Amino acid sequence: MSTSSVLSTEKTMEKSDLLKDMVAVVTGSGRGIGKAIATVLAQAGAKIVINDINVDLSKATAEEFKSQGFDAIDAPCNVTVSEQIEKMVETVMNKYGRIDILVNNAGITRDDLFMRMSEEHWQAVIDTNLTSAFKVTQPVLKIMSKQRRGRIINIASTSGVHGNPGQVNYAAAKAGLIGFTKTVALEYATRNITSNAVAPGFIDTDMTKALGEDKIKKVVERIPLGRMGLPEDIAQAVLFFAGPGSYVTGQVIEVSGGLYT
Template sequence: MSTEVMCEKQADKFKLKDQVALVTGSGRGIGRSIAESLMAAGAKVVISDINEETCKKTASELKEMGGETLSVVCDVTNSESIEKMVEKIMSEWGRIDVLVNNAGITRDNLYMRMSEQDWQAVIDTNLSSAFKVTKPVIKVMSKQRSGRIINIASTTGVHGNFGQVNYAAAKAGLIGFTKTVALEYASRNITSNAVAPGFIDTDMTRALGEENVNKILERIPLKRMGCPEDIANAVLFFAGPGSYVTGQVLEVNGGLYT
């Protein structure tokens, strides 16, 4: 099977017409691919990123593809910036149906060498951000009596990984957050799930260098890196037909469980 076929978008099989989807960190990488897929399934998408340039570029490129997009620069570690983003979405589109907490960073190092600064930056961007962004959004969803929250975790948060004690702790925390929100908001018809990617071909993993990438590839049973579309397809399931699924963590990792 060719990579092209494997990485095909499943978007047209899921209809999200007139729904509003917010994807954090969607200026590039996995977030951008998720936004494209949600848009292809009919949703209006909010492209949100701390990087103004990629944020605007992605929003205008998706618009050129025929979708409805709104570009909002937002730092997910900053509550004021988040409040402003939610206010803007509500004044433009009046609802939020899907929230994808995707923005994330890595600051890898072995535990003994890791600075407190790198620990905190990763906890703030990958975990506390979900607490801060979900709060105003879930208020909107509660009033609507419907919503889908999808958090982008990582296999590292499930199994741990050398050199990623900060990232593993943040992503494991995100999984706990996902499951608890699922319990607290099920009565309001809001689902909360996590997608845990394995090793996906983006700028984040390209930064590891060819030698490290090849070592990881050897350990992946499906013998290829995932593509952003693999993650987008899983997100689409939770955003679309997966209405009776909540509190789940779906690992999308080519069989790499250790």
């Protein structure tokens, strides 16, 4: 994510205590959309757990949050590995004793046309973008169930809603994540736990920068609002779902500037 977009959030967002005393775990929050989500939740008063597969990035990001006066820790792990997830949850519980908000944000792309898609790339994307949510959410839901309060927010994609050529693995994983979101919503509503998804369109992060300028230009031409989204655009939608009094569950909101695929 570009530094300017983080700074623009800092400038425009007032600090509030909407999420005071709440603990938020954001996976893949070392950079990009996850970092912007962590920033907005911290500005709303939440205590933040920075998780990333990149240990140094997790640490540096948590330090950055602390230097801005936010209450934050780093709990790095690979969200595809159950033993590492257990340790992450243990670290959070030892420090804060609760988890109120879980944002399943960590994700990767391994794009290719369907006939050229290798099984390895298929599986890597399913593991990181879908199975990880199952593995991380299970232990967290046990904690939220005892608390009788929780917010699960999954970062899907418009690709998972509408499909996208070259992304059969990614679209399948994100569509699966939407089914996951709706089912968790139904199973956990009686425990005062909501489960919702945000489906970003085309957002300015390192993930999309990797596509190169030509491809980016072509996609931007198709966006009705005429620009790429910023990570903060996604973070604002997450904040909506994270609020304590929310009566919304099982929903998917597309944050895409009107882009349909």
